Amino acid sequence: MEPPHAADLELASRCAAGDPAAWERFVAKYRPVLYRAADALDRGGGARDLADSLYAELYGVTERGRDRRSLLHYFHGRSSLATWLRAVLVQRHVDRIRTQRRFEPLPDEETETASAARTGAAPAGGSEPPDPARARYLGLVRQALGCAVGRLPARDRLRLAVYYVQELTLAETGRVLKEHEATVSRQLARTRRTIRGAVEQQLRDEAGLTDDQVAACFEWMAGDPGSLDLKKVIYE
């Protein structure tokens, strides 16, 4: 059976084999695709150099005594060539960002804030003394939350992570999950309710908190502008 992207596959094969006419056609057709993707990744133009650097690999380099080896050899027509090129560029971009982050020191403020959140202490500059009860409650909620999220089906966890961690829009999240944005919104709300219920249940059943204490936990979480900064997250 002919692969779904046979024309793309043929063009890629001819380019990989060194056909100049095919390469010309490839560049004319796919350079804008790569540049558009690069601009979407980094509005400041930082990903364009990655797109440019791909061309050498796509064209293929002849090494001493070896055959010409092009990146296009790895295209097997399972997607369109445009999507595959975008995936290669995205992969390079993400890996570069993650490598850079590995060598960047964490900002002091964030370290301090995270530390304060973990211990229950007020953030630096705050006048409130550390509250041992709050620290305990914070720890319990974090633990329960970790368990609740860990028990979610992978698809629900992926949806949450794409929306909250990667901060994609509903439409973009829907593109990842192949769902309509209204469905994404509904599913996110359902999952949040599930998590809330699971956390409350664990706080009651396993940590032995009363209803009032559970409510106090969440009030602290929501009302703590220093360590959690919820208002900033929601309203800015």
Place this chain on the structure above:
Amino acid sequence: MNEVPVRLLRETLQVRGPAGSGPDCLDAETVAAWADDTLGRDERRAAETHAAGCARCLALVAAMAQTAPPAAQRSWWRAPAVGWLVPLTAAAAALLVWMMVPGPARGPAVTSMSSAIVPEQPRPSVAEVASAPLRSSKADAQAVNRNERAAAGRERAPAAAAGQIGAAPPVGMAKALAENARVGAAPSSSLAPSSAQSATAAAAPPLPSAAADAAAGGVIEPPVSVQRTAAAPLGSAGARNLLLEARRPPAVIASPNPISLWRILDGGVVEHSADEGATWEQQPTGVTVMLTAGASPAPSVCWLVGPQGIVLLSIDGRSWQRITFPETADLTSVRATDASTATVYTADGRAFSTSDGGRSWTP
């Protein structure tokens, strides 16, 4: 608040992994196939499970979604929801011609048309034809429903959906006959009064399946849409617009705060919900055309775009101002970071950005 604080949830979800890729990480081919929706079900499930727990692959699939080109504007006659009209109309026209033109086996013509529908002929009676839609309009509505979902980009099986719809023409054709009989659009002499009455009676009751779909919140194809389309010429802009508007689901625009939502309805109508969609309040926009997309970077800030270079901005969550845009191109999507900074995309793939609330735009 009855949910988990967002910041806490975000921290919990934050996946920390190694900077490089692991042996199980998704390769470019798999990521591309995921984006094009060509992964098999098991492959897809495995990829989702991995990405849900791998920071690198999560970033990959997210970046793929962010870099995806805006959906191409398909010509209306190529839309799956409309494509089925071609065989439908052709079949309806053929049947009408067959009914109106006297044939050697049938008596003298139009005046005896009522006799031409008696059961002795192999052709079904009008009553039978009119009753058929009651059974199969459900199939019509379901098929169009599926088609609508496919057009929305959620299910990429337009060929299958079109195939299902393509199998339906006799049903729609019968519906067209029934409607023609009811509204008198068909030549009055071509149908006997009794036939017309039976057609009217058959077409009158609502279709339970369509109603059920509507109650479930799905996009349904109301029978009236089929009737209108069948009764109107294919090239009629009015019928076309009715059909397209009837099938267009409202676009929901969510702000970072999930309780604040906007939605776009027909005729430039915009509604806002401050309670996660439980109730909606209509907001005047000053435009009367259907807007195409929106982005809400904050609960009280929303950008909307539409055809002919329409850009609207609300910075208080209540009122809308029209932003001057340098071109009259149809705008298909918008991305915004705040009330000042936004990028809009035209139907032909160009992008225009502003960083001063729309006072100036840079291609």
